[in-house]
Amino acid sequence: MRQTGAGSVAAVEGDNGIVVEQLVREYRKGPRAVDGIDLQVQPGEIYGFLGPNGAGKSTTVHVLTTLLPPTSGTARVGGHDVVKEGPKVRSLIGVALQEAALDPLLTGRDHLRLQATLQGVGKEQRKPRADDLLERVGLADAGDRKVSGYSGGMKRRLDLALALIHQPRILFLDEPTTGLDPQSRTALWEEVARLRREDAVTVFLTTQYLEEADVLADRVGIIDQGKIVAEGTPAALKAEIGRPSVHAIPRRDEDRPAIAQFLLQFGEPLATTRDVAVRLRNGLGLTDIVRAVDQDGVDIVDIELRAPTLDDVFLAKTGRTLEGAAEEAEAEQQEKRVR
Protein backbone atom coordinates (compact mmCIF):
# COMPACT_ATOMS: atom_id res chain seq x y z
CA MET A 1 0.00 0.00 0.00
CA ARG A 2 1.27 3.46 -0.80
CA GLN A 3 2.18 5.80 1.98
CA THR A 4 0.68 9.08 1.11
CA GLY A 5 1.75 11.33 3.88
CA ALA A 6 4.53 11.95 6.34
CA GLY A 7 3.96 10.09 9.58
CA SER A 8 5.12 10.97 13.04
CA VAL A 9 8.84 11.30 13.67
CA ALA A 10 8.67 8.39 16.14
CA ALA A 11 7.12 6.11 13.52
CA VAL A 12 9.83 6.91 10.99
CA GLU A 13 12.80 6.94 13.38
CA GLY A 14 13.29 3.29 14.19
CA ASP A 15 12.48 2.00 10.76
CA ASN A 16 13.78 2.45 7.24
CA GLY A 17 12.74 6.04 7.14
CA ILE A 18 14.57 9.35 6.97
CA VAL A 19 14.02 12.26 9.33
CA VAL A 20 15.65 15.62 8.67
CA GLU A 21 15.28 18.60 10.98
CA GLN A 22 16.52 22.12 10.28
CA LEU A 23 19.37 20.82 8.15
CA VAL A 24 21.87 23.45 7.03
CA ARG A 25 24.95 23.00 4.91
CA GLU A 26 27.14 25.99 4.13
CA TYR A 27 30.18 25.98 1.91
CA ARG A 28 33.15 28.10 2.83
CA LYS A 29 32.95 30.47 -0.12
CA GLY A 30 29.33 30.30 -1.07
CA PRO A 31 25.76 30.69 0.02
CA ARG A 32 23.89 28.09 2.03
CA ALA A 33 23.49 25.14 -0.31
CA VAL A 34 20.91 23.70 2.08
CA ASP A 35 19.09 26.23 4.20
CA GLY A 36 17.20 24.75 7.14
CA ILE A 37 15.19 21.98 5.55
CA ASP A 38 12.82 19.61 7.35
CA LEU A 39 11.58 16.42 5.79
CA GLN A 40 10.42 12.93 6.62
CA VAL A 41 10.48 9.92 4.36
CA GLN A 42 8.31 7.01 5.38
CA PRO A 43 9.63 3.42 5.25
CA GLY A 44 8.93 1.87 1.86
CA GLU A 45 8.14 5.23 0.29
CA ILE A 46 9.59 6.74 -2.89
CA TYR A 47 10.34 10.35 -2.06
CA GLY A 48 11.05 12.59 -5.02
CA PHE A 49 13.30 15.54 -4.31
CA LEU A 50 12.63 17.89 -7.18
CA GLY A 51 14.46 21.07 -8.04
CA PRO A 52 16.59 22.82 -10.65
CA ASN A 53 20.36 22.51 -10.89
CA GLY A 54 22.06 24.10 -7.92
CA ALA A 55 18.94 23.98 -5.73
CA GLY A 56 20.63 21.89 -3.02
CA LYS A 57 19.46 18.40 -3.98
CA SER A 58 22.86 16.76 -4.31
CA THR A 59 24.21 18.50 -1.21
CA THR A 60 21.27 17.08 0.76
CA VAL A 61 22.04 13.61 -0.60
CA HIS A 62 25.72 13.99 0.31
CA VAL A 63 24.76 14.89 3.88
CA LEU A 64 22.20 12.08 4.21
CA THR A 65 24.66 9.53 2.85
CA THR A 66 27.41 10.69 5.29
CA LEU A 67 29.69 12.10 2.60
CA LEU A 68 29.35 15.64 3.96
CA PRO A 69 28.83 16.72 7.55
CA PRO A 70 25.97 19.18 8.02
CA THR A 71 26.77 22.68 9.24
CA SER A 72 23.84 22.45 11.66
CA GLY A 73 20.61 20.55 12.14
CA THR A 74 20.09 16.82 12.39
CA ALA A 75 19.43 13.98 10.00
CA ARG A 76 18.60 10.40 10.91
CA VAL A 77 18.62 7.66 8.31
CA GLY A 78 17.16 4.29 9.26
CA GLY A 79 17.10 5.48 12.86
CA HIS A 80 20.79 6.43 12.93
CA ASP A 81 22.31 9.88 13.17
CA VAL A 82 24.32 10.65 10.03
CA VAL A 83 27.00 12.47 12.03
CA LYS A 84 27.40 10.24 15.07
CA GLU A 85 26.64 6.89 13.46
CA GLY A 86 28.10 7.21 9.96
CA PRO A 87 29.18 3.54 9.60
CA LYS A 88 25.75 2.29 10.71
CA VAL A 89 24.02 4.57 8.22
CA ARG A 90 26.34 3.40 5.43
CA SER A 91 25.59 -0.23 6.19
CA LEU A 92 21.86 0.42 5.64
CA ILE A 93 21.95 2.47 2.49
CA GLY A 94 22.68 1.99 -1.17
CA VAL A 95 23.73 5.05 -3.13
CA ALA A 96 23.97 5.93 -6.80
CA LEU A 97 25.43 9.42 -7.03
CA GLN A 98 24.94 11.81 -9.90
CA GLU A 99 28.18 10.84 -11.61
CA ALA A 100 28.32 7.07 -12.04
CA ALA A 101 31.96 6.92 -10.93
CA LEU A 102 33.03 3.65 -12.49
CA ASP A 103 36.46 2.37 -13.34
CA PRO A 104 36.71 2.11 -17.13
CA LEU A 105 39.31 -0.64 -16.89
CA LEU A 106 37.16 -2.95 -14.78
CA THR A 107 34.32 -5.08 -16.08
CA GLY A 108 30.80 -4.85 -14.71
CA ARG A 109 31.39 -8.10 -12.85
CA ASP A 110 34.71 -6.80 -11.42
CA HIS A 111 32.85 -3.81 -10.03
CA LEU A 112 30.18 -5.97 -8.43
CA ARG A 113 32.76 -8.29 -6.90
CA LEU A 114 34.71 -5.34 -5.49
CA GLN A 115 31.61 -3.63 -4.13
CA ALA A 116 30.31 -6.88 -2.60
CA THR A 117 33.59 -7.48 -0.79
CA LEU A 118 33.79 -3.91 0.48
CA GLN A 119 30.20 -4.12 1.72
CA GLY A 120 30.95 -7.32 3.62
CA VAL A 121 28.80 -9.65 1.50
CA GLY A 122 29.76 -13.27 2.28
CA LYS A 123 32.15 -14.96 -0.16
CA GLU A 124 29.62 -17.60 -1.23
CA GLN A 125 26.94 -15.02 -1.91
CA ARG A 126 29.04 -12.68 -4.02
CA LYS A 127 28.85 -14.49 -7.36
CA PRO A 128 25.15 -15.43 -7.29
CA ARG A 129 24.28 -11.94 -6.11
CA ALA A 130 26.33 -10.37 -8.92
CA ASP A 131 24.75 -12.70 -11.50
CA ASP A 132 21.28 -11.92 -10.21
CA LEU A 133 21.83 -8.16 -10.31
CA LEU A 134 23.42 -8.21 -13.76
CA GLU A 135 20.41 -10.14 -14.98
CA ARG A 136 18.00 -7.80 -13.25
CA VAL A 137 19.48 -4.62 -14.72
CA GLY A 138 19.82 -6.16 -18.17
CA LEU A 139 23.62 -6.42 -18.23
CA ALA A 140 23.99 -10.21 -18.10
CA ASP A 141 25.61 -10.30 -21.54
CA ALA A 142 27.81 -7.27 -20.89
CA GLY A 143 28.98 -8.24 -17.41
CA ASP A 144 32.40 -9.42 -18.55
CA ARG A 145 33.05 -6.41 -20.75
CA LYS A 146 35.13 -3.45 -19.60
CA VAL A 147 33.04 -0.48 -18.51
CA SER A 148 34.90 1.74 -21.00
CA GLY A 149 32.71 0.13 -23.67
CA TYR A 150 29.41 0.77 -21.87
CA SER A 151 26.84 3.34 -22.98
CA GLY A 152 25.56 5.97 -20.55
CA GLY A 153 22.44 3.91 -19.87
CA MET A 154 24.48 0.77 -19.18
CA LYS A 155 26.68 2.67 -16.73
CA ARG A 156 23.62 3.96 -14.89
CA ARG A 157 22.17 0.46 -14.67
CA LEU A 158 25.45 -0.93 -13.38
CA ASP A 159 25.57 1.90 -10.85
CA LEU A 160 22.11 0.89 -9.63
CA ALA A 161 23.20 -2.76 -9.38
CA LEU A 162 26.23 -1.69 -7.32
CA ALA A 163 24.00 0.28 -4.98
CA LEU A 164 21.89 -2.84 -4.44
CA ILE A 165 24.66 -5.41 -3.94
CA HIS A 166 24.28 -5.59 -0.14
CA GLN A 167 20.47 -5.48 -0.24
CA PRO A 168 20.11 -2.04 1.36
CA ARG A 169 16.91 -1.01 3.10
CA ILE A 170 17.20 2.57 1.92
CA LEU A 171 18.27 3.65 -1.54
CA PHE A 172 19.53 7.12 -2.54
CA LEU A 173 19.43 7.90 -6.24
CA ASP A 174 20.86 11.27 -7.24
CA GLU A 175 19.45 12.24 -10.62
CA PRO A 176 19.60 8.64 -11.84
CA THR A 177 18.18 9.27 -15.30
CA THR A 178 19.95 12.48 -16.27
CA GLY A 179 21.30 12.07 -19.77
CA LEU A 180 19.54 8.77 -20.44
CA ASP A 181 17.54 7.96 -23.53
CA PRO A 182 13.78 7.47 -22.99
CA GLN A 183 14.02 3.68 -23.17
CA SER A 184 16.75 3.45 -20.52
CA ARG A 185 14.88 5.96 -18.39
CA THR A 186 11.69 3.89 -18.45
CA ALA A 187 13.64 0.71 -17.65
CA LEU A 188 15.21 2.39 -14.64
CA TRP A 189 11.85 3.70 -13.44
CA GLU A 190 10.44 0.18 -13.64
CA GLU A 191 13.29 -1.21 -11.58
CA VAL A 192 12.93 1.48 -8.91
CA ALA A 193 9.18 0.88 -8.72
CA ARG A 194 9.81 -2.87 -8.43
CA LEU A 195 12.27 -2.33 -5.59
CA ARG A 196 9.68 -0.44 -3.62
CA ARG A 197 6.87 -2.83 -4.52
CA GLU A 198 8.62 -6.18 -3.99
CA ASP A 199 11.47 -5.42 -1.60
CA ALA A 200 9.91 -2.55 0.37
CA VAL A 201 13.03 -0.46 -0.18
CA THR A 202 12.73 3.19 0.82
CA VAL A 203 13.87 5.37 -2.08
CA PHE A 204 15.11 8.95 -1.86
CA LEU A 205 15.29 10.14 -5.44
CA THR A 206 16.50 13.52 -6.62
CA THR A 207 15.47 14.70 -10.02
CA GLN A 208 15.06 17.76 -12.15
CA TYR A 209 12.51 16.00 -14.33
CA LEU A 210 8.89 16.74 -13.48
CA GLU A 211 7.68 13.64 -15.23
CA GLU A 212 10.00 11.45 -13.21
CA ALA A 213 8.78 12.83 -9.92
CA ASP A 214 5.20 12.59 -11.10
CA VAL A 215 5.44 8.99 -12.29
CA LEU A 216 7.61 7.52 -9.55
CA ALA A 217 7.25 9.43 -6.32
CA ASP A 218 4.70 8.79 -3.62
CA ARG A 219 5.53 12.19 -2.25
CA VAL A 220 7.52 15.08 -3.63
CA GLY A 221 9.58 17.74 -1.93
CA ILE A 222 10.32 20.74 -4.11
CA ILE A 223 13.57 22.50 -3.27
CA ASP A 224 14.73 25.86 -4.53
CA GLN A 225 17.76 27.85 -3.37
CA GLY A 226 18.29 25.47 -0.46
CA LYS A 227 14.76 25.66 0.92
CA ILE A 228 11.85 23.27 0.55
CA VAL A 229 9.11 25.35 -1.03
CA ALA A 230 6.41 22.67 -1.28
CA GLU A 231 5.87 19.10 -0.16
CA GLY A 232 3.14 16.52 -0.62
CA THR A 233 1.85 13.92 -3.04
CA PRO A 234 2.05 15.02 -6.67
CA ALA A 235 -1.77 14.96 -6.82
CA ALA A 236 -2.17 17.06 -3.69
CA LEU A 237 0.40 19.58 -4.82
CA LYS A 238 -1.27 19.98 -8.17
CA ALA A 239 -4.69 20.21 -6.54
CA GLU A 240 -3.31 22.97 -4.34
CA ILE A 241 -2.64 25.02 -7.46
CA GLY A 242 -6.15 24.00 -8.53
CA ARG A 243 -6.89 25.88 -11.69
CA PRO A 244 -5.84 24.77 -15.14
CA SER A 245 -3.99 27.00 -17.58
CA VAL A 246 -4.66 27.90 -21.19
CA HIS A 247 -1.78 28.06 -23.66
CA ALA A 248 -2.09 29.74 -27.06
CA ILE A 249 0.44 29.72 -29.89
CA PRO A 250 0.28 32.90 -32.03
CA ARG A 251 0.51 32.51 -35.80
CA ARG A 252 2.98 35.41 -36.00
CA ASP A 253 5.54 36.12 -33.32
CA GLU A 254 4.79 39.87 -33.41
CA ASP A 255 1.22 39.11 -32.26
CA ARG A 256 2.40 37.76 -28.91
CA PRO A 257 1.88 40.98 -26.92
CA ALA A 258 -1.65 41.46 -28.35
CA ILE A 259 -2.63 37.87 -27.63
CA ALA A 260 -1.18 38.08 -24.14
CA GLN A 261 -3.29 41.20 -23.58
CA PHE A 262 -6.35 39.41 -24.99
CA LEU A 263 -5.90 36.41 -22.68
CA LEU A 264 -5.57 38.60 -19.58
CA GLN A 265 -9.39 38.87 -19.41
CA PHE A 266 -9.48 35.13 -18.57
CA GLY A 267 -6.82 34.89 -15.85
CA GLU A 268 -3.36 35.78 -14.57
CA PRO A 269 -0.43 35.59 -16.98
CA LEU A 270 2.05 32.73 -16.77
CA ALA A 271 5.73 32.97 -17.61
CA THR A 272 6.37 30.65 -20.55
CA THR A 273 8.89 30.64 -23.35
CA ARG A 274 7.14 28.82 -26.19
CA ASP A 275 3.58 30.14 -26.03
CA VAL A 276 1.31 32.70 -24.37
CA ALA A 277 -0.49 31.41 -21.29
CA VAL A 278 -2.78 32.35 -18.43
CA ARG A 279 -3.91 30.53 -15.31
CA LEU A 280 -7.71 30.46 -15.69
CA ARG A 281 -9.90 32.23 -13.19
CA ASN A 282 -12.42 30.03 -11.39
CA GLY A 283 -15.53 29.19 -13.37
CA LEU A 284 -13.97 29.71 -16.80
CA GLY A 285 -13.29 26.96 -19.32
CA LEU A 286 -11.66 26.46 -22.72
CA THR A 287 -14.99 27.03 -24.51
CA ASP A 288 -15.22 30.57 -23.11
CA ILE A 289 -11.86 31.40 -24.59
CA VAL A 290 -12.47 29.68 -27.94
CA ARG A 291 -15.72 31.59 -28.27
CA ALA A 292 -13.95 34.90 -27.59
CA VAL A 293 -11.12 34.01 -29.99
CA ASP A 294 -13.72 33.43 -32.74
CA GLN A 295 -15.60 36.60 -31.96
CA ASP A 296 -12.52 38.82 -31.90
CA GLY A 297 -10.81 37.09 -34.81
CA VAL A 298 -7.62 36.43 -32.81
CA ASP A 299 -5.04 34.77 -35.07
CA ILE A 300 -3.64 31.75 -33.29
CA VAL A 301 -2.33 28.41 -34.52
CA ASP A 302 -3.32 26.33 -31.54
CA ILE A 303 -4.91 26.65 -28.14
CA GLU A 304 -4.70 24.09 -25.35
CA LEU A 305 -6.08 23.56 -21.84
CA ARG A 306 -3.55 22.06 -19.45
CA ALA A 307 -4.13 20.50 -16.06
CA PRO A 308 -1.70 21.80 -13.42
CA THR A 309 1.73 20.17 -13.45
CA LEU A 310 4.50 20.08 -10.88
CA ASP A 311 6.12 22.84 -12.92
CA ASP A 312 3.04 24.95 -12.19
CA VAL A 313 3.51 24.12 -8.53
CA PHE A 314 7.13 25.24 -8.78
CA LEU A 315 6.06 28.38 -10.60
CA ALA A 316 3.38 29.16 -8.04
CA LYS A 317 5.81 28.73 -5.15
CA THR A 318 8.90 30.43 -6.60
CA GLY A 319 7.67 32.69 -9.37
CA ARG A 320 9.91 30.86 -11.86
CA THR A 321 9.60 27.78 -14.02
CA LEU A 322 11.92 24.86 -13.34
CA GLU A 323 13.53 25.41 -16.71
CA GLY A 324 14.01 29.10 -16.02
CA ALA A 325 15.46 28.39 -12.59
CA ALA A 326 17.90 25.92 -14.12
CA GLU A 327 19.00 28.52 -16.68
CA GLU A 328 19.45 31.10 -13.91
CA ALA A 329 21.57 28.67 -11.93
CA GLU A 330 23.65 27.91 -15.00
CA ALA A 331 24.14 31.64 -15.70
CA GLU A 332 25.19 32.19 -12.08
CA GLN A 333 27.73 29.39 -12.35
CA GLN A 334 29.00 30.86 -15.60
CA GLU A 335 29.38 34.27 -13.98
CA LYS A 336 31.34 32.76 -11.09
CA ARG A 337 33.62 30.97 -13.52
CA VAL A 338 34.28 34.20 -15.47
CA ARG A 339 35.08 36.05 -12.21
Next chain:
Amino acid sequence: MNVAWPQVGAIARRSLVRTARQPASVIPPLVFPVALMAVNAGGLRSSVDLPGFPTDSFLAFALAVPFIQGALFSTMNAGADLARDIQTGFVNRLSLTALRDWALLTGQLAGVVVLGVVQVLFYLSVGLAAGVDFASGPLGILVLILYGAIVALSFGALGAWLAFRTGSGESIQALFPVLFVFLFISSMNAPRNLIGVGWFRVAATLNPVSYMIECVRSLIITGWDWQALALGFGFVIALGLVSMTLAARALRTRLTRT
Protein backbone atom coordinates in the same frame (compact mmCIF):
# COMPACT_ATOMS: atom_id res chain seq x y z
CA MET B 1 35.67 -12.76 10.41
CA ASN B 2 37.19 -9.31 10.33
CA VAL B 3 35.81 -7.78 7.16
CA ALA B 4 38.82 -5.46 6.68
CA TRP B 5 41.31 -8.05 5.33
CA PRO B 6 39.10 -9.13 2.43
CA GLN B 7 38.70 -5.40 1.76
CA VAL B 8 42.47 -4.98 1.60
CA GLY B 9 42.64 -7.93 -0.79
CA ALA B 10 39.88 -6.52 -2.99
CA ILE B 11 41.52 -3.09 -3.26
CA ALA B 12 44.92 -4.67 -3.96
CA ARG B 13 43.38 -6.92 -6.60
CA ARG B 14 41.76 -3.94 -8.29
CA SER B 15 45.07 -2.09 -8.31
CA LEU B 16 46.77 -5.07 -9.95
CA VAL B 17 43.99 -5.70 -12.46
CA ARG B 18 44.04 -2.03 -13.46
CA THR B 19 47.80 -2.09 -13.96
CA ALA B 20 47.72 -5.36 -15.88
CA ARG B 21 45.11 -3.91 -18.23
CA GLN B 22 47.23 -0.83 -18.94
CA PRO B 23 50.38 -1.90 -20.76
CA ALA B 24 51.53 1.72 -20.57
CA SER B 25 51.76 1.35 -16.78
CA VAL B 26 53.56 -1.97 -16.84
CA ILE B 27 56.11 -1.65 -19.60
CA PRO B 28 57.88 1.67 -18.86
CA PRO B 29 58.84 0.75 -15.26
CA LEU B 30 60.31 -2.49 -16.58
CA VAL B 31 61.92 -1.39 -19.81
CA PHE B 32 63.16 2.18 -19.24
CA PRO B 33 65.35 1.49 -16.19
CA VAL B 34 66.88 -1.54 -17.89
CA ALA B 35 67.42 0.41 -21.11
CA LEU B 36 69.09 3.24 -19.18
CA MET B 37 71.23 0.70 -17.36
CA ALA B 38 72.28 -0.85 -20.67
CA VAL B 39 73.23 2.56 -22.10
CA ASN B 40 75.20 3.49 -18.99
CA ALA B 41 76.87 0.11 -18.83
CA GLY B 42 78.01 0.56 -22.43
CA GLY B 43 79.12 4.18 -22.13
CA LEU B 44 80.72 4.06 -18.70
CA ARG B 45 82.30 0.62 -18.96
CA SER B 46 85.83 2.06 -18.68
CA SER B 47 84.99 3.45 -15.21
CA VAL B 48 85.85 0.05 -13.81
CA ASP B 49 89.52 0.80 -14.64
CA LEU B 50 89.57 3.69 -12.13
CA PRO B 51 91.62 2.89 -9.07
CA GLY B 52 89.31 2.03 -6.17
CA PHE B 53 86.31 1.10 -8.34
CA PRO B 54 84.60 -1.66 -6.36
CA THR B 55 84.02 -4.16 -9.19
CA ASP B 56 85.28 -5.10 -12.64
CA SER B 57 81.70 -5.35 -14.04
CA PHE B 58 79.95 -2.04 -14.60
CA LEU B 59 76.72 -3.92 -15.24
CA ALA B 60 76.86 -5.38 -11.73
CA PHE B 61 77.56 -1.86 -10.42
CA ALA B 62 74.69 -0.32 -12.41
CA LEU B 63 72.11 -3.04 -11.66
CA ALA B 64 71.23 -1.28 -8.41
CA VAL B 65 69.86 1.78 -10.19
CA PRO B 66 66.74 0.19 -11.78
CA PHE B 67 65.58 -0.82 -8.31
CA ILE B 68 65.18 2.82 -7.33
CA GLN B 69 64.23 4.12 -10.74
CA GLY B 70 61.48 1.51 -11.05
CA ALA B 71 60.21 2.54 -7.63
CA LEU B 72 59.97 6.15 -8.84
CA PHE B 73 57.82 5.00 -11.74
CA SER B 74 55.67 3.07 -9.26
CA THR B 75 55.30 6.21 -7.14
CA MET B 76 54.01 8.10 -10.11
CA ASN B 77 51.66 5.35 -11.22
CA ALA B 78 50.25 4.73 -7.76
CA GLY B 79 49.78 8.43 -7.13
CA ALA B 80 48.29 9.14 -10.53
CA ASP B 81 45.86 6.21 -10.16
CA LEU B 82 44.66 7.45 -6.80
CA ALA B 83 44.40 11.05 -7.99
CA ARG B 84 42.25 9.90 -10.88
CA ASP B 85 40.03 7.96 -8.46
CA ILE B 86 39.55 11.16 -6.48
CA GLN B 87 38.85 13.25 -9.56
CA THR B 88 36.32 10.82 -11.01
CA GLY B 89 34.48 10.29 -7.73
CA PHE B 90 35.55 6.65 -7.39
CA VAL B 91 36.90 7.40 -3.92
CA ASN B 92 33.43 8.70 -3.01
CA ARG B 93 32.00 5.40 -4.19
CA LEU B 94 34.46 3.57 -1.94
CA SER B 95 33.67 5.95 0.93
CA LEU B 96 30.03 4.93 0.78
CA THR B 97 30.85 1.31 1.49
CA ALA B 98 31.92 -0.28 4.76
CA LEU B 99 35.55 0.17 3.65
CA ARG B 100 37.89 1.17 6.49
CA ASP B 101 40.24 4.07 5.77
CA TRP B 102 43.36 2.04 6.54
CA ALA B 103 42.11 -0.81 4.36
CA LEU B 104 41.95 1.52 1.36
CA LEU B 105 45.52 2.71 1.90
CA THR B 106 46.84 -0.75 2.74
CA GLY B 107 45.10 -2.36 -0.23
CA GLN B 108 46.36 0.27 -2.62
CA LEU B 109 49.91 -0.09 -1.30
CA ALA B 110 49.69 -3.89 -1.36
CA GLY B 111 49.04 -3.63 -5.08
CA VAL B 112 52.07 -1.35 -5.46
CA VAL B 113 54.25 -3.79 -3.49
CA VAL B 114 53.25 -6.75 -5.66
CA LEU B 115 54.12 -4.73 -8.75
CA GLY B 116 57.38 -3.64 -7.12
CA VAL B 117 58.32 -7.27 -6.49
CA VAL B 118 57.50 -8.15 -10.10
CA GLN B 119 59.79 -5.34 -11.23
CA VAL B 120 62.61 -6.51 -8.96
CA LEU B 121 62.28 -10.06 -10.24
CA PHE B 122 62.53 -8.72 -13.77
CA TYR B 123 65.67 -6.67 -13.01
CA LEU B 124 67.25 -9.63 -11.21
CA SER B 125 66.47 -11.91 -14.16
CA VAL B 126 68.04 -9.42 -16.55
CA GLY B 127 71.12 -9.25 -14.30
CA LEU B 128 71.41 -13.02 -14.02
CA ALA B 129 70.90 -13.45 -17.77
CA ALA B 130 73.65 -10.88 -18.40
CA GLY B 131 76.02 -12.88 -16.23
CA VAL B 132 76.06 -10.73 -13.07
CA ASP B 133 77.42 -12.68 -10.13
CA PHE B 134 75.55 -11.88 -6.91
CA ALA B 135 78.18 -11.73 -4.18
CA SER B 136 75.68 -12.28 -1.35
CA GLY B 137 74.36 -15.47 -2.95
CA PRO B 138 70.77 -16.77 -3.02
CA LEU B 139 70.01 -15.36 0.43
CA GLY B 140 71.17 -11.95 -0.81
CA ILE B 141 68.77 -12.25 -3.74
CA LEU B 142 65.93 -12.86 -1.27
CA VAL B 143 67.01 -9.79 0.69
CA LEU B 144 67.04 -7.80 -2.57
CA ILE B 145 63.46 -8.88 -3.27
CA LEU B 146 62.47 -7.89 0.27
CA TYR B 147 64.25 -4.56 -0.13
CA GLY B 148 62.48 -3.99 -3.47
CA ALA B 149 59.15 -4.59 -1.73
CA ILE B 150 59.97 -2.08 1.04
CA VAL B 151 61.20 0.49 -1.48
CA ALA B 152 57.97 0.10 -3.49
CA LEU B 153 55.92 0.44 -0.31
CA SER B 154 57.74 3.58 0.84
CA PHE B 155 57.70 5.32 -2.51
CA GLY B 156 54.14 4.13 -3.16
CA ALA B 157 53.06 5.70 0.14
CA LEU B 158 54.73 8.93 -0.98
CA GLY B 159 52.67 8.85 -4.18
CA ALA B 160 49.52 8.06 -2.19
CA TRP B 161 50.17 10.99 0.14
CA LEU B 162 50.56 13.38 -2.79
CA ALA B 163 47.39 12.04 -4.39
CA PHE B 164 45.29 12.37 -1.23
CA ARG B 165 46.82 15.76 -0.49
CA THR B 166 46.38 17.33 -3.93
CA GLY B 167 43.75 15.15 -5.59
CA SER B 168 45.39 16.09 -8.86
CA GLY B 169 47.16 13.87 -11.36
CA GLU B 170 48.94 16.93 -12.78
CA SER B 171 50.58 17.68 -9.41
CA ILE B 172 51.88 14.12 -9.25
CA GLN B 173 53.28 14.34 -12.76
CA ALA B 174 54.95 17.64 -11.85
CA LEU B 175 56.82 15.90 -9.03
CA PHE B 176 58.35 13.31 -11.32
CA PRO B 177 61.30 15.48 -12.46
CA VAL B 178 61.99 16.48 -8.85
CA LEU B 179 62.30 12.85 -7.79
CA PHE B 180 64.52 12.17 -10.78
CA VAL B 181 66.86 14.94 -9.72
CA PHE B 182 67.34 13.04 -6.43
CA LEU B 183 68.20 9.95 -8.43
CA PHE B 184 70.72 11.70 -10.67
CA ILE B 185 72.44 13.62 -7.85
CA SER B 186 73.35 10.37 -6.15
CA SER B 187 75.96 7.68 -6.46
CA MET B 188 74.03 6.04 -9.28
CA ASN B 189 76.85 6.30 -11.83
CA ALA B 190 79.97 6.41 -9.65
CA PRO B 191 80.97 5.44 -6.10
CA ARG B 192 80.87 8.53 -3.88
CA ASN B 193 84.58 8.35 -3.10
CA LEU B 194 85.36 8.55 -6.83
CA ILE B 195 83.15 11.55 -7.60
CA GLY B 196 85.61 14.28 -8.56
CA VAL B 197 83.35 17.35 -8.38
CA GLY B 198 83.22 18.56 -4.78
CA TRP B 199 79.66 19.89 -4.64
CA PHE B 200 78.36 16.80 -6.38
CA ARG B 201 80.07 14.52 -3.90
CA VAL B 202 78.58 16.51 -1.00
CA ALA B 203 75.11 16.43 -2.58
CA ALA B 204 75.38 12.69 -3.22
CA THR B 205 76.50 12.15 0.38
CA LEU B 206 73.52 14.10 1.72
CA ASN B 207 71.11 12.38 -0.64
CA PRO B 208 69.34 9.38 0.96
CA VAL B 209 68.87 7.84 -2.49
CA SER B 210 72.65 7.22 -2.58
CA TYR B 211 72.35 4.96 0.46
CA MET B 212 69.41 3.06 -1.01
CA ILE B 213 71.39 2.41 -4.19
CA GLU B 214 74.51 1.46 -2.19
CA CYS B 215 72.48 -0.99 -0.11
CA VAL B 216 71.36 -2.84 -3.23
CA ARG B 217 74.80 -2.52 -4.78
CA SER B 218 76.51 -3.98 -1.72
CA LEU B 219 74.43 -7.16 -1.95
CA ILE B 220 75.34 -7.51 -5.61
CA ILE B 221 79.03 -6.70 -5.64
CA THR B 222 80.36 -6.76 -2.05
CA GLY B 223 78.42 -9.41 -0.15
CA TRP B 224 77.16 -8.69 3.35
CA ASP B 225 78.11 -5.09 4.13
CA TRP B 226 76.16 -4.48 7.33
CA GLN B 227 76.74 -0.74 7.35
CA ALA B 228 75.42 -0.31 3.82
CA LEU B 229 72.46 -2.56 4.65
CA ALA B 230 71.67 -0.64 7.85
CA LEU B 231 71.81 2.72 6.08
CA GLY B 232 69.82 1.51 3.08
CA PHE B 233 67.13 -0.18 5.13
CA GLY B 234 67.15 2.65 7.67
CA PHE B 235 66.53 5.39 5.11
CA VAL B 236 63.88 3.51 3.19
CA ILE B 237 62.04 2.44 6.36
CA ALA B 238 62.18 6.03 7.65
CA LEU B 239 60.83 7.30 4.33
CA GLY B 240 58.10 4.66 4.50
CA LEU B 241 57.06 5.58 8.02
CA VAL B 242 56.93 9.28 7.24
CA SER B 243 55.11 8.75 3.91
CA MET B 244 52.57 6.36 5.40
CA THR B 245 51.85 8.66 8.32
CA LEU B 246 51.35 11.58 5.93
CA ALA B 247 49.26 9.45 3.56
CA ALA B 248 47.03 8.19 6.38
CA ARG B 249 46.46 11.77 7.59
CA ALA B 250 45.75 13.07 4.12
CA LEU B 251 43.36 10.18 3.53
CA ARG B 252 41.39 11.09 6.65
CA THR B 253 41.10 14.66 5.40
CA ARG B 254 40.16 13.51 1.91
CA LEU B 255 37.48 11.11 3.13
CA THR B 256 35.27 13.63 4.84
CA ARG B 257 32.61 11.01 5.53
CA THR B 258 31.17 11.14 9.02
